Amino acid sequence: MRLLPAAALLALLGAGAAWYLTAPSPLPAEATAGLTGDATQGEAVFWAAGCASCHMAPEATGDAQLVLAGGQRFATAFGTFIAPNISPSPEAGIGGWTLAELANAMTRGVSPGGAHYYPAFPYAAYSKADLQDVADLKAFLDTLPPDATPSQPHELGFPFTIRRSLGGWKLLFLRDDWVVTGDLTxxxxxxxxxxxxxxxxxxxxxxxxxxxxxxxxxxxxxxxxxxxxxxxxxxxxxxxxxxxxxxxxxxxxxxxxxxxxxxxxxxxxxxxxxxxxxxxxxxxxxxxxxxx
Incomplete structure (x- = not known):
């Protein structure tokens, strides 16, 4: 019978360790301190990163592609992800975000509220981005038209609705090293x-x-x-x-x-x-x- 309390204690310790290891890991506060964005440079980052391709409204064309209202649907084996509004709207978009919050979202997959983002948002790649580029990108995003369209929830089934589990995914797959290495020009x-x-x-x-x-x-x-x-x-x-x-x-x-x-x-x-x-x-x- 003494084995039962010991097993319960081990289970509790294991759960605590898992909870600790899967916690969101934001950037240190000083990482973006002192960075100032340049909107002209940020426009090049915007196009290189393909922000509009995912975050413009469905079927948007021309200048409407710069209205980042979200709403495009991306079907996967894990469910359907719906791109959120990332326009400068302070209510519906990311207009109220700080540079640190955008940098955490892009390079760590962590929301301003401290939750994990799903890796359908390609932060596994953006984790390698230079933070000056993120600052420049924010400066450009802030110049775009705001839009009040609310972001829609993703359409996922259990267990993919458990965001904390994404901490385990990050432990396995989130890296900031390069795939191609060696002597490059x-x-x-x-x-x-x-x-x-x-x-x-x-x-x-x-x-x-x-x-x-x-x-x-x-x-x-x-x-x-x-x-x-x-x-x-x-x-x-x-x-x-x-x-x-x-x-x-x-x-x-x-x-x-x-x-x-x-x-x-x-x-x-x-x-x-x-x-x-x-x-x-x-x-x-x-x-x-x-x-x-």
Whole structure:
């Protein structure tokens, strides 16, 4: 009978340890202290990170794509995620957020209220972002039109509704180290930053395991579409036999060497990257040719 109290104590200690280990882990307060954002620089970060592609209203076109009202639906094996309003509205969007709160959301996946965000928001990639870029991004976001559309709750079933469990997911999969390492040229290093961090290319082009973590050993080798419809192609050096110039042309115009054109979500990616300097698209191309 003495074993029962001991087992109960061990269970209690185990639960306490799990609760502690899965707690949200925000940035230290000093991480963003003294940073001042530049909206002009932030616009480039905005396009590189693809913010409008997910957070504009469904079917928005033209200037309406800068109204980040949210509402787009993203179906996955875990449920349907609905992009939230990230316009500068202080009530419905993120207009009342501080820089520290935006940095915690983007690089740690932690909400202003101290809860875990779902990794459908690609903070696993943004965790590598330079905090100055986050400051610049916030400065640009603050210039965009506010919108009062309320964010909608995600459509998830149990147990995916337990946000605390995401702390365990982060322990397993949230890293701030680079996938491609070694001796890189300045252009390849810049391309790595754009592709692995801001552009979060791996989120779509890398397969995932049963828990939704990226299989980094198969980096950019292609993956099933999360919607269940078809596959997303590989873009590593073995999968993509285009030259660097052909990759740059695709990221600029959307046209492939075979005169096909980008469609679906990739059309938004191309439209975003086409707004970046030519040197950035060339850097991405150099990086992709470096991916083993």
């Amino acid at each position: 300045p252009a390849e290093t810049r391309g790595r930053y754009l592709a692995e961090a801001l552009g979060h290319c791996g989120e779509c082009h890398t397969p995932r395991n049963a828990l939704g973590g990226l299989k980094t050993a198969q980096w950019l080798q292609g993956a099933p579409n999360p919607s269940g419809q078809g596959n997303i192609p590989g873009i590593n050096s073995a999968s993509l036999d285009w030259s660097e110039d052909e990759i740059v042309e695709y990221l600029t115009s959307g046209f492939t060497p075979d005169f096909d054109s980008a469609g679906g979500h990739m059309a938004h990616v191309v439209a975003n990257l086409a707004r970046l300097p030519d040197t950035d698209r060339a850097a991405i191309a150099a990086y992709l040719k470096k991916v083993p």
